[in-house]
Amino acid sequence: MDIFYMKQTFLFFAVLLTLFSACGGSSETDATDDTITGTLTSLQTNLFTPTCALSGCHSSSSQSGSLSLAAGESFGSLVGTAANELPSMNRVTANDTTKSYLIHKLEGTQSSAGGSGSRMPLGGSALTEAEIQATKDWINSGAKNN
Numbered sequence: 001m002d003i004f005y006m007k008q009t010f011l012f013f014a015v016l017l018t019l020f021s022a023c024g025g026s027s028e029t030d031a032t033d034d035t036i037t038g039t040l041t042s043l044q045t046n047l048f049t050p051t052c053a054l055s056g057c058h059s060s061s062s063q064s065g066s067l068s069l070a071a072g073e074s075f076g077s078l079v080g081t082a083a084n085e086l087p088s089m090n091r092v093t094a095n096d097t098t099k100s101y102l103i104h105k106l107e108g109t110q111s112s113a114g115g116s117g118s119r120m121p122l123g124g125s126a127l128t129e130a131e132i133q134a135t136k137d138w139i140n141s142g143a144k145n146n
Contacts, residue, residue, distance in 0.1 A: 040143075
């Protein structure tokens, strides 16, 4: 192969790589934001399991605040269950995000609701607006075990 064709081939792949990297530009969080929806299954897959149901947090074996967000346990631990830090409010009250302590914990407004503790996830980045909105959508659509 002569040098001219080698240069042309190199240039073609350099341009192609530049185009692909310019189009890609989304982070892993952005990909989650695009796929998370207001169902328990989606929240479990995209939020609870990778972010909350971890050792030392809300896993089956280490239920901080007596809350497990592990698959198969999150619904029973959340919906209609009193919040440990604010027993007068449920962790999740179906159809009412203002009376769902989970939302206060995710938004960092637990103190203004009468609760305590820190914004969740503890020690991690705040959830994105899309993640919080998907959680609100699930609650506002009845907090079903779907």
